[in-house]
Amino acid sequence: MHQASVHRVVIVGGGFGGLQAAQALRRANVDITLLDRRNFHLFQPLTYQVATGALSPGEIAYPLRAIFERARNIRVLMAEVTDFDLEARELHLRSVDGVPAPASISYDTLIVSGGSRYSFFGHDEWAEFAEEVKSLESALLARSRILSAFEAAEMEPDPQRREAWLTFAVVGGGPTGVEMAGQIAELARDTLRQDFRSIDPRTGRILLIEATDRVLTSFPPSLSGKAQRSLERLGVTPLLGRTVIGVDADGVTVDDGGGRPERIPTRTVIWAAGVTASPLAAKLAERSGAELDRAGRVTVEPDLTLVGHPEVFALGDMIRVRGSDGVVRVLPGVAPAAMQEGRYAAKAVRARLRGEGPPPFRYRDKGNLATIGRAAAVADIRGLRLSGFIAWVTWLLVHLFYLVGFQNRIVVFIRWSFSFATHGRGARLITEEDGIAPRHLAGGEPRP
Amino acid sequence: MHQASVHRVVIVGGGFGGLQAAQALRRANVDITLLDRRNFHLFQPLTYQVATGALSPGEIAYPLRAIFERARNIRVLMAEVTDFDLEARELHLRSVDGVPAPASISYDTLIVSGGSRYSFFGHDEWAEFAEEVKSLESALLARSRILSAFEAAEMEPDPQRREAWLTFAVVGGGPTGVEMAGQIAELARDTLRQDFRSIDPRTGRILLIEATDRVLTSFPPSLSGKAQRSLERLGVTPLLGRTVIGVDADGVTVDDGGGRPERIPTRTVIWAAGVTASPLAAKLAERSGAELDRAGRVTVEPDLTLVGHPEVFALGDMIRVRGSDGVVRVLPGVAPAAMQEGRYAAKAVRARLRGEGPPPFRYRDKGNLATIGRAAAVADIRGLRLSGFIAWVTWLLVHLFYLVGFQNRIVVFIRWSFSFATHGRGARLITEEDGIAPRHLAGGEPRP
Numbered sequence: 001m002h003q004a005s006v007h008r009v010v011i012v013g014g015g016f017g018g019l020q021a022a023q024a025l026r027r028a029n030v031d032i033t034l035l036d037r038r039n040f041h042l043f044q045p046l047t048y049q050v051a052t053g054a055l056s057p058g059e060i061a062y063p064l065r066a067i068f069e070r071a072r073n074i075r076v077l078m079a080e081v082t083d084f085d086l087e088a089r090e091l092h093l094r095s096v097d098g099v100p101a102p103a104s105i106s107y108d109t110l111i112v113s114g115g116s117r118y119s120f121f122g123h124d125e126w127a128e129f130a131e132e133v134k135s136l137e138s139a140l141l142a143r144s145r146i147l148s149a150f151e152a153a154e155m156e157p158d159p160q161r162r163e164a165w166l167t168f169a170v171v172g173g174g175p176t177g178v179e180m181a182g183q184i185a186e187l188a189r190d191t192l193r194q195d196f197r198s199i200d201p202r203t204g205r206i207l208l209i210e211a212t213d214r215v216l217t218s219f220p221p222s223l224s225g226k227a228q229r230s231l232e233r234l235g236v237t238p239l240l241g242r243t244v245i246g247v248d249a250d251g252v253t254v255d256d257g258g259g260r261p262e263r264i265p266t267r268t269v270i271w272a273a274g275v276t277a278s279p280l281a282a283k284l285a286e287r288s289g290a291e292l293d294r295a296g297r298v299t300v301e302p303d304l305t306l307v308g309h310p311e312v313f314a315l316g317d318m319i320r321v322r323g324s325d326g327v328v329r330v331l332p333g334v335a336p337a338a339m340q341e342g343r344y345a346a347k348a349v350r351a352r353l354r355g356e357g358p359p360p361f362r363y364r365d366k367g368n369l370a371t372i373g374r375a376a377a378v379a380d381i382r383g384l385r386l387s388g389f390i391a392w393v394t395w396l397l398v399h400l401f402y403l404v405g406f407q408n409r410i411v412v413f414i415r416w417s418f419s420f421a422t423h424g425r426g427a428r429l430i431t432e433e434d435g436i437a438p439r440h441l442a443g444g445e446p447r448p
Numbered sequence: 449m450h451q452a453s454v455h456r457v458v459i460v461g462g463g464f465g466g467l468q469a470a471q472a473l474r475r476a477n478v479d480i481t482l483l484d485r486r487n488f489h490l491f492q493p494l495t496y497q498v499a500t501g502a503l504s505p506g507e508i509a510y511p512l513r514a515i516f517e518r519a520r521n522i523r524v525l526m527a528e529v530t531d532f533d534l535e536a537r538e539l540h541l542r543s544v545d546g547v548p549a550p551a552s553i554s555y556d557t558l559i560v561s562g563g564s565r566y567s568f569f570g571h572d573e574w575a576e577f578a579e580e581v582k583s584l585e586s587a588l589l590a591r592s593r594i595l596s597a598f599e600a601a602e603m604e605p606d607p608q609r610r611e612a613w614l615t616f617a618v619v620g621g622g623p624t625g626v627e628m629a630g631q632i633a634e635l636a637r638d639t640l641r642q643d644f645r646s647i648d649p650r651t652g653r654i655l656l657i658e659a660t661d662r663v664l665t666s667f668p669p670s671l672s673g674k675a676q677r678s679l680e681r682l683g684v685t686p687l688l689g690r691t692v693i694g695v696d697a698d699g700v701t702v703d704d705g706g707g708r709p710e711r712i713p714t715r716t717v718i719w720a721a722g723v724t725a726s727p728l729a730a731k732l733a734e735r736s737g738a739e740l741d742r743a744g745r746v747t748v749e750p751d752l753t754l755v756g757h758p759e760v761f762a763l764g765d766m767i768r769v770r771g772s773d774g775v776v777r778v779l780p781g782v783a784p785a786a787m788q789e790g791r792y793a794a795k796a797v798r799a800r801l802r803g804e805g806p807p808p809f810r811y812r813d814k815g816n817l818a819t820i821g822r823a824a825a826v827a828d829i830r831g832l833r834l835s836g837f838i839a840w841v842t843w844l845l846v847h848l849f850y851l852v853g854f855q856n857r858i859v860v861f862i863r864w865s866f867s868f869a870t871h872g873r874g875a876r877l878i879t880e881e882d883g884i885a886p887r888h889l890a891g892g893e894p895r896p
């Protein structure tokens with residue numbers, strides 16, 4: 001069969017959705033190109049553990065080429081998508097990190113899984129003072145900032161300024177915010193307990209700022225309450241019903257709920273609130289005429305395709321799905337949803353190659369898990385509500401199971417066992433803010 | 449006893465020498481301040497494995513505070529030394545990474561272990577085009593460059609440019625150069641063998657450029673020969689008797705030995721040649737009147753102290769030692785030498801507190817080890833010359849034994865076992881050149 005006649009599938013994004021789509025098509029008679037700005041798949045649910053030094057980057061990221069090295073019909077391409085030409089069935093590309101990329105690439109079927117990021121409620125100027133925990137790079141920056149804050153507190157003679165260094169504000173009471181707050185509290189109470197001579201890290205204040213009246217709003221209220229009590233036991237102070245109205249170098253300003261501004265002096269702000277879809281969603285909406293919501297999500301049809309473009313699938317955090325009943329829904333922004341959508345798109349492609357049409361996509365809720373800290377988690381699995389140690393073990397097993405790379409599973413399991421036994425965190429390294437030591441100072445020298 | 453009357457020891461540098469000095473004084477009746485620009489000890493002999501994706505940063509670096517958390521007489525301080533006031537017995541400090549530092553710190557005994565870095569033979573302009581493998585940050589940059597070169601080759605339609613992307617020039621035939629060349633060769637031949645669709649990574653050329661007529665000049669010639677043959681079997685081409693006379697974005701120019709320039713087109717240059725001591729050595733020489741050699745090393749007395757300043761010790765790669773016979777010698781720039789010097793300085797401090805004088809420092813040669821690749825190494829242990837598998841096992845056990853942190857030993861052992869069994873390298877991640885994704889692109893999105 002001539003090469004050009006093979007059906008060409010282009011998958012944009014090597015996250016959970018894109019990865020599953022590619023996996024499910026590796027034995028199909030199609031040519032696949034998997035595009036990503038990075039050369040690795042990131043196991044995003046554990047990124048927060050990198051941000052607190054519990055795990056190293058290489059333990060939760062895995063090279064895309066390694067995942068697909070034996071799938072000869074899959075080609076991995078490092079590039080950034082700048083635009084879609086839906087009529088010509090072409091993507092426009094831009095080179096990343098100096099790696100040359102073709103200007104465009106053609107497809108017969110396109111699967112776009114661009115993900116989402118945190119939004120700063122329209123205040124991009126806050127980004128300078130608040131660290132996200134989503135990409136690997138942002139997690140490393142957050143790690144350096146958190147650890148440097150303790151170092152700075154140790155050196156700070158002024159009591160007020162010392163207190164600001166020892167105050168950590170986590171914005172957003174969703175799973176990432178809860179996990180970050182819990183981890184920073186454990187860092188302060190356990191891991192770093194004996195590390196300093198002038199300060200007692202246990203006096204650190206860890207604030208969890210949430211606009212609604214409870215944490216983990218995607219869980220039933222009873223589990224939110226249990227999560228909140230677990231957080232409080234760890235030493236986290238939840239500030240509920242507070243909206244952030246300002247972030248600067250010296251602190252956070254919140255609306256106390258009654259319209260009065262309240263000032264919180266802190267040098268470390270971790271941002272895990274608001275969600276905005278990848279800009280690729282807006283591009284798809286613009287080119288196809290599909291709806292776009294305020295969070296930048298594009299609406300797709302019941303079979304996850306763009307209106308008028310059955311050859312274009314969109315997945316994951318960047319979409320809303322129109323049900324067969326006509327109602328548009330937002331599915332949970334969790335890995336299992338993206339994975340199901342990825343597998344569905346692959347199945348649809350294979351069905352069409354056989355001349356069949358696939359049934360509409362149906363999301364199956366696998367449950368909801370969030371960890372708070374050492375031996376504490378909450379789980380809501382199809383109505384079964386778990387908390388405490390058993391939820392934590394469930395969380396642990398699920399995450400180990402889905403972690404890509406057999407070797408990484410073992411290494412992460414060992415790291416966790418040690419952390420559990422010793423309260424230690426080995427990877428708490430402060431690397432240069434920009435990741436590069438000034439060239440003339442590099443070489444670990446002059447050390448100091 | 450009043451706090452101020454306790455003998456104050458300041459140790460500069462958390463490398464092998466400084467770490468051993470602090471360890472050996474943790475039970476002495478002294479107050480210790482350990483200063484470093486970084487908050488971690490780096491196990492430098494394995495840095496090259498980070499540069500090729502075999503290990504992650506957290507696996508070879510360990511927080512200094514964690515090492516000394518139970519040593520209540522040791523205070524760790526993140527700061528950079530800018531100058532010494534030997535008369536006032538004070539160090540001048542500068543803040544690092546935004547962590548405040550006192551302007552100065554006083555000592556009764558000072559131990560300086562500032563290390564060394566690679567020099568570019570006086571051509572600092574080459575640094576832009578060549579990656580060192582010494583600090584953790586430089587290793588991560590080297591890793592991104594090496595992996596990106598394969599990515600670029602995969603995308604490059606022009607055969608000549610593709611060949612330049614697939615050419616890797618390692619400069620310097622010492623242990624680091626040999627190890628890097630061997631690792632890049634294994635990456636190309638084994639790890640990445642199936643990863644690409646347009647190129648065959650096995651066609652990559654790995655050049656090891658060395659100015660003298662053999663590799664590993666610190667070993668006996670017979671072992672150099674064995675190492676060279678091992679390198680050749682791995683696919684490395686040693687270019688001996690070649691001096692680098694130019695480095696730019698498109699290649700390296702070498703003197704072919706007869707004065708004729710030879711041009712080697714390559715996009716990836718790894719630099720592991722020339723050694724220059726930490727600038728702290730020059731400062732110490734300037735302030736004390738001690739000799740400084742061309743490589744920037746300060747000469748110390750037989751007891752490792754500065755001439756006229758018995759209270760100031762200098763250790764490691766930044767010194768030459770005057771023997772009891774008056775002859776000035778350079779000790780091997782290896783971890784065991786720095787460690788012995790650190791322990792000696794600590795012993796000297798304790799002896800003096802008892803009113804005794806220590807005997808002169810005597811270096812005990814523990815042998816010399818270098819690894820070339822999978823199951824290949826050379827070892828010269830007090831005249832016992834090993835090569836091949838047995839030398840490699842020796843190398844492996846010695847490095848695991850000295851690696852700080854019990855947990856890291858196990859994790860590294862597992863990574864190595866897997867790499868050995870599967871030829872894989874899990875941590876081959878390309879992170880953004882500057883370690884930061886542009887803020888608006890962060891969050892792993894838009895992916896791509």
